[in-house]
Amino acid sequence: MKILVTGGAGYIGSHAIVALLEAGHEVVVLDNLANGSPEAVTRAAALGGGNVPFIEGDVRDRVLLDELFAEHACDAVMHFAGLKAVGESVEQPLAYFENNVGGTNTLCQAMAAAGVYRLVFSSSATVYGEGHPLPWHEALPTGTPSNPYGRSKLMVEQVLADLATSNPRWHIGVLRYFNPVGAHESGRIGESPLGTPNNLVPYLAQVASGRRESLTVFGNDYPTPDGTGVRDYLHVVDLVGGHLAAMEALKKRAGMNVWNLGTGRGFSVLEMVRAFEQASGRQVPYHFAPRRGGDVARCWADPTKAREELGWQTQRDLDAMMADVWRWQQANPQGYS
Ligand code: NAD
Ligand code: WQD
Numbered sequence: 001m002k003i004l005v006t007g008g009a010g011y012i013g014s015h016a017i018v019a020l021l022e023a024g025h026e027v028v029v030l031d032n033l034a035n036g037s038p039e040a041v042t043r044a045a046a047l048g049g050g051n052v053p054f055i056e057g058d059v060r061d062r063v064l065l066d067e068l069f070a071e072h073a074c075d076a077v078m079h080f081a082g083l084k085a086v087g088e089s090v091e092q093p094l095a096y097f098e099n100n101v102g103g104t105n106t107l108c109q110a111m112a113a114a115g116v117y118r119l120v121f122s123s124s125a126t127v128y129g130e131g132h133p134l135p136w137h138e139a140l141p142t143g144t145p146s147n148p149y150g151r152s153k154l155m156v157e158q159v160l161a162d163l164a165t166s167n168p169r170w171h172i173g174v175l176r177y178f179n180p181v182g183a184h185e186s187g188r189i190g191e192s193p194l195g196t197p198n199n200l201v202p203y204l205a206q207v208a209s210g211r212r213e214s215l216t217v218f219g220n221d222y223p224t225p226d227g228t229g230v231r232d233y234l235h236v237v238d239l240v241g242g243h244l245a246a247m248e249a250l251k252k253r254a255g256m257n258v259w260n261l262g263t264g265r266g267f268s269v270l271e272m273v274r275a276f277e278q279a280s281g282r283q284v285p286y287h288f289a290p291r292r293g294g295d296v297a298r299c300w301a302d303p304t305k306a307r308e309e310l311g312w313q314t315q316r317d318l319d320a321m322m323a324d325v326w327r328w329q330q331a332n333p334q335g336y337s
Pocket of ligand 1: 006007010011013034037057079080081082083084124125177178180
């Protein structure tokens with residue numbers, strides 16, 4: 001099949017390129033480079049052993065999308081393009097709604113005009129909000145995400161549900177990621193945050209490599225075994241495997257389908273620190289600070305639905321996640337820049 005990968009110059013999209021090429025698909029990438037690097041596409045194409053046309057452009061650009069679909073007869077779209085910095089979304093909510101919600105809206109209009117009705121969308125466990133019993137499964141009602149980024153993901157889910165209801169030709173997979181981490185085992189592609197990392201694992205990697213002094217652990221008074229926040233971290237290569245499985249399953253599944261992508265178990269921040277120390281052989285200095293606004297104490301997935309309906313489950317453990325991040329970090333201390 002020929003797949004349009006939006007956001008393919010970013011962290012997860014670049015890993016999807018490799019997996020798609022390895023599975024024998026053709027790939028076209030669209031990315032506006034707001035947070036991506038063309039080098040990621042080049043390296044991913046080399047890893048996957050394919051030729052990947054890269055179009056620098058925006059998913060909000062309808063004219064460009066029409067041209068793209070006219071030139072490339074795509075069978076499906078994996079839609080990773082979006083803004084994802086939680087703190088920035090609080091400062092610039094309109095930019096997030098325009099980019100994430102407006103961008104998806106325009107993309108879907110262009111897809112329908114081109115007769116492309118299969119879409120895999122990057123959602124987030126943040127749409128569950130707070131207060132549900134663990135583990136979180138897809139039948140739970142969505143909640144109120146604690147920030148505009150999360151609300152943009154929930155809004156897109158609502159848009160896609162309405163779209164699927166409006167026209168039975170749509171086959172849509174909404175994938176609710178828990179916490180993707182790790183890097184390709186080659187060390188050639190990985191997460192390359194611009195500026196100070198917002199997320200735990202890229203920050204840990206920069207502390208271990210000496211680029212930053214100490215990890216700030218947000219909160220040690222949560223109702224968890226060691227007082228620090230617990231999350232369901234999954235390897236990015238497993239995550240993109242879930243996308244390929246969803247894309248295949250959508251051949252036979254019309255409407256909107258929601259699947260959690262997670263391991264089903266949680267690790268605390270301190271367990272993550274220890275695992276990173278183990279993988280890197282370095283000490284990771286850390287200090288405690290107050291809780292970060294909007295954080296939940298604990299969350300992990302119930303991945304049963306993805307296992308039963310997609311035949312997908314994670315294969316890589318925490319040691320592999322950390323070893324792969326460390327390999328990437330050491331080979332690329334400044335990311336792609
Ligand atoms: P990323 O920032 O590395 O990649 C996103 C890519 O989209 C970037 O290359 C960026 O330049 C591009 N982009 C942004 N807006 C665009 C636009 N309007 N038009 C074209 N390209 C645009 O992020 P990622 O971690 O790879 O995340 C991919 C998707 O998964 C995002 O939608 C994100 O919200 C979602 N997601 C990520 C996580 C996570 O922890 N990384 C968790 C849940 C959901
Ligand atoms: C994990 C744990 C922090 C950084 C976020 C988004 C979510 C999704 C994935 C992406 C928490 C703690 C972190 C640090 C710390 N979206 N932490 N010090 O918050 O679970 O999820 O990324 O597109 O929508 O909210 O991930 O990696 O930021 O935090 O102590 O410097 O690590 O408090 O317990 P989170 P995270």
